[in-house]
Amino acid sequence: MKDMSEMREVLVAGFGLTQWGYYPDRECYDFGSEAILIALEDSGFTWNDVQAAFCGSVYQGTGSGHQAVKEVGLTGIPVVNVENACSSGSSAFRLACQSVAAELYDTVLVLGMEKMPRGPIPSTAFRPWELASGFNVQMANYANETVVYMEETGATVEDFARVTVKNRKNGVHNPHARFQKEVTMEEVLNSRMVATPLRLFHCCPLADGAAAAIVCSRDKIRSAQRAVTVKACSLTSGVYGEHSIMAGISKSRNHPPALGIVELSAKQAFETSGYGPEDMDVVQAYDTMAPAELWDIEKLGFCKKGEAPRLLKEGAFDIGGRIPVNTDGGLMSRGHPLGATGLGQICELVCQLRGEAGKRQVAGARIALAHAMGAGPNSSVTILKAR
Amino acid sequence: MNSESNRIPIHEGFWTTPASEDEPPQLIGSHCESCGESFFPKKEKGWCTYCRQKTLKDVRLSRRGKIASFSVVMQQPGGGFYKGPVPYAYGAVELPEGIYVTTLFKTDDFDELELHRDVELVIDKLCEDEEGRDIVTFKFMPV
Numbered sequence: 001m002k003d004m005s006e007m008r009e010v011l012v013a014g015f016g017l018t019q020w021g022y023y024p025d026r027e028c029y030d031f032g033s034e035a036i037l038i039a040l041e042d043s044g045f046t047w048n049d050v051q052a053a054f055c056g057s058v059y060q061g062t063g064s065g066h067q068a069v070k071e072v073g074l075t076g077i078p079v080v081n082v083e084n085a086c087s088s089g090s091s092a093f094r095l096a097c098q099s100v101a102a103e104l105y106d107t108v109l110v111l112g113m114e115k116m117p118r119g120p121i122p123s124t125a126f127r128p129w130e131l132a133s134g135f136n137v138q139m140a141n142y143a144n145e146t147v148v149y150m151e152e153t154g155a156t157v158e159d160f161a162r163v164t165v166k167n168r169k170n171g172v173h174n175p176h177a178r179f180q181k182e183v184t185m186e187e188v189l190n191s192r193m194v195a196t197p198l199r200l201f202h203c204c205p206l207a208d209g210a211a212a213a214i215v216c217s218r219d220k221i222r223s224a225q226r227a228v229t230v231k232a233c234s235l236t237s238g239v240y241g242e243h244s245i246m247a248g249i250s251k252s253r254n255h256p257p258a259l260g261i262v263e264l265s266a267k268q269a270f271e272t273s274g275y276g277p278e279d280m281d282v283v284q285a286y287d288t289m290a291p292a293e294l295w296d297i298e299k300l301g302f303c304k305k306g307e308a309p310r311l312l313k314e315g316a317f318d319i320g321g322r323i324p325v326n327t328d329g330g331l332m333s334r335g336h337p338l339g340a341t342g343l344g345q346i347c348e349l350v351c352q353l354r355g356e357a358g359k360r361q362v363a364g365a366r367i368a369l370a371h372a373m374g375a376g377p378n379s380s381v382t383i384l385k386a387r
Numbered sequence: 388m389n390s391e392s393n394r395i396p397i398h399e400g401f402w403t404t405p406a407s408e409d410e411p412p413q414l415i416g417s418h419c420e421s422c423g424e425s426f427f428p429k430k431e432k433g434w435c436t437y438c439r440q441k442t443l444k445d446v447r448l449s450r451r452g453k454i455a456s457f458s459v460v461m462q463q464p465g466g467g468f469y470k471g472p473v474p475y476a477y478g479a480v481e482l483p484e485g486i487y488v489t490t491l492f493k494t495d496d497f498d499e500l501e502l503h504r505d506v507e508l509v510i511d512k513l514c515e516d517e518e519g520r521d522i523v524t525f526k527f528m529p530v
Binding site: 117119120121122123124128129130131132133134135136137139140141143144145146147148151192193194195196197198240241243245248250251252253254255 | 460470
């Protein structure tokens with residue numbers, strides 16, 4: 001086994017995002033190929049430079065990545081479709097980075113795309129009897145975690161509403177976000193109850209859309225000024241004894257794990273990168289549900305358990321705060337096209353580290369972290385550095 | 388009351404079906420003779436996923452536990468798999484064996500659901516199948 005830090009350096013040469021939203025008349029390969037073309041232009045590469053493609057999606061069926069690639073050019077390169085629930089995009093990114101680090105390829109495309117089924121996510125990551133029992137309501141699974149978090153930390157539904165308000169405020173300055181409009185505390189707290197104690201505006205909206213990135217070795221990079229280095233990309237799945245109701249996994253009182261999957265993925269990424277939480281200038285946390293952003297920040301090591309609600313209230317996670325979190329509006333504003341989400345987070349970090357984020361730019365951002373979860377369960381952490 | 392043939396369990400072998408009504412049903416789990424860990428549902432392969440040995444034996448689990456987490460679902464789940472009533476409540480119950488069972492809750496009043504509250508196992512109707520027969524499942528009910 002080899003650590004990425006001992007292997008060839010990998011850079012992000014460019015990225016492409018479509019405007020995420022609701023598109024009844026467009027298909028995933030329409031968004032996917034659009035994102036690829038934007039990423040190619042952004043990176044300065046031609047399609048002939050691309051030697052392999054890893055394509056994340058969840059509900060798009062067989063060979064969806066191929067469908068998108070077909071609209072760009074058939075050059076015979078290996079196209080691998082990656083389904084890893086809401087971590088599909090970041091898992092595809094990790095595979096692409098590994099193949100460049102291992103010197104198998106010099107230039108690789110990563111794609112994440114999704115046209116979401118309508119209504120609540122029909123997660124099938126459960127046994128048939130669990131599905132028939134109605135245990136696949138991810139909002140309710142998060143709500144189960146939320147009531148425990150509230151009891152353990154004293155956090156309130158108002159704290160969770162504050163996450164939505166912050167992220168929707170950031171989303172106003174993100175032209176790719178599904179929602180670019182602020183919401184008030186009152187609007188969140190008066191929205192309809194979905195799964196107690198969580199209301200509609202505590203939940204991220206779904207969206208259709210795509211994200212793409214081109215990763216390459218340093219010698220291939222076209223613009224050194226705009227390059228971003230991949231310092232780590234970790235991925236963990238379930239650990240024995242950790243409760244993951246969203247993946248149908250029970251907690252064990254007799255044998256609790258030393259580290260949960262989020263803590264483990266963060267530890268691995270920090271070790272590989274040589275950085276710690278204190279080094280991060282921008283953070284993309286996983287806000288599928290508002291309370292999850294708070295415990296995510298805690299589990300990633302940015303503060304102690306139970307401190308995130310207070311820090312949020314003090315403005316620590318605002319753009320201009322001590323640890324800006326979800327500068328692009330997060331899932332709350334972008335929306336959640338499952339296969340694209342993890343890569344969309346990474347695209348925002350690239351944008352921030354290049355200093356190209358406009359009104360949502362974090363001044364002097366040099367090192368940044370993205371975290372995505374997924375049913376399974378999955379936890380992926382990506383750490384990037386400017387240039 | 389429906390005869391047993393009109394009551395279809397959501398899954399075979401999840402609970403005991405006592406001959407007498409005085410004897411209440413119990414969930415059937417697995418207990419590891421090597422490490423002492425318990426599981427529900429029982430592991431068909433007899434393989435302990437904690438100590439990774441083939442030393443599991445069937446065991447009847449405690450009928451009472453405490454609510455460890457819960458949520459009341461206010462909208463129809465996606466995918467069309469669930470055919471029971473809405474709203475409904477589910478969460479985790481901690482059993483004295485040290486394991487957590489994900490379960491539906493039976494209650495006429497969702498306000499009865501509170502963390503750490505004592506609950507007891509019941510076998511209860513979930514929904515009906517296409518032929519009008521009751522699909523039954525295990526639930527926990529506040530006591």
